[in-house]
Amino acid sequence: MPFRLFDLPPELVCTIVNLASRSSWPNNGPHNIRPATYPDAARLARVCTTLYTLVMPLLLDTVILTSERSTVAFLRACSHHRAGRVSPRLRLNYPALVRNLCLDDVPCEDSFPGCDVSTYNVQGILYDMMCSAQSLCVSNLSLPILIDAFDPAKTRQWSCRHLTLTGPFLRWNVFMRSPAGLAFLEQITHLAIWYPYHTESPPPAGQHPSPRFIESIPAASMPNLRFIAFPLLNVKPYTEDSGRVAVLKLVYEDMLVMQGKDFKEAKLAGTLEEVRSVYVPLEHRPHKVRLPNWNIGYVQQETERIWKLVGE
Secondary structure, three states, rough: OOOOHHOOOOOHHHHHHHHHHOOOOOOOOOOOOOOOOOHHHHHOOOHHHHHHHHHHHHHHEEEEOOHHHHHHHHHHHHHHHHOOOHHHHHHOOOHHOOOEEOOOOOOOOOOOOOOOOOOHHHHHHHHHHHHHHEEEEEEEEOOOHHHHHHHOOOOOOOOEEEEEEOOOOOOHHHHHHOOHHHHHHHHEEEEEEOHHHHOOOOOOOOOOOOHHHHOOHHHOOOOOEEEEEEEEEEEEEEEEOOOEEEEEEEEEEEEEEEEEHHHHHHHHHHOOOOOOOEEEOOOOOOOOOHHHHHOHHHHOOOHHHHHHHOOO
């Protein structure tokens, strides 16, 4: 007898679809962590219109743009829906459905090579998505795109309250150089920084690093900041079988979470070393991650899980 999914209560149907749509994480060894895949969700979305409308918001909840190719492909799909090139039954407002957006390596030139839609439409879609996302993750490679987004000519309302910055050499001037950037910082309540510690001096044996980068955080420009978090890492050389040191490995340990108020007061008093902190164990703890994968914490939604653990 065939299983009739839609004979079940609607709440149970939504729960089943939610569980079936979760990502899988292929892992070919400790040094080769591949991107998440959604084979079950993709198959469900092709079954019927009802499942399509249930699955797509789950798929679009978190979007990670990791290259020019993925950015162009996603923005092209958004443009097709917006321009009415998709059947009305399947048409969705992609940017409005994206709640968590990660800009890992997004082109910020005046045009997007290989994209068959006008630059204005492409950038407009991208900015709409950035502004409507509740959680925004930006790598140091993609920070320049915020300069365009904070342009005074672009009057936009930002929904982002959770900001994650990843990569070395944090550049706060991107936010501080314009009134729009400062207004953006004023809204931030949760700040997470995934920072590769290979640029820091090695800590004494048996101690966690005391990262210098937190001293540059413009806490005075974030009056609504409630929590700030960053991972405690150890950096060790990873040695291949040949004996050659191939790459540094990042050993993620705990996430250190500070109350925003305590952090700002300690920063003003010059007593950051004494600020009260909470240590949150990481659920996903890759012991050997190549440097380009240091933002794995956001990809695996580790940051949002931590905010829930500390009480939002």
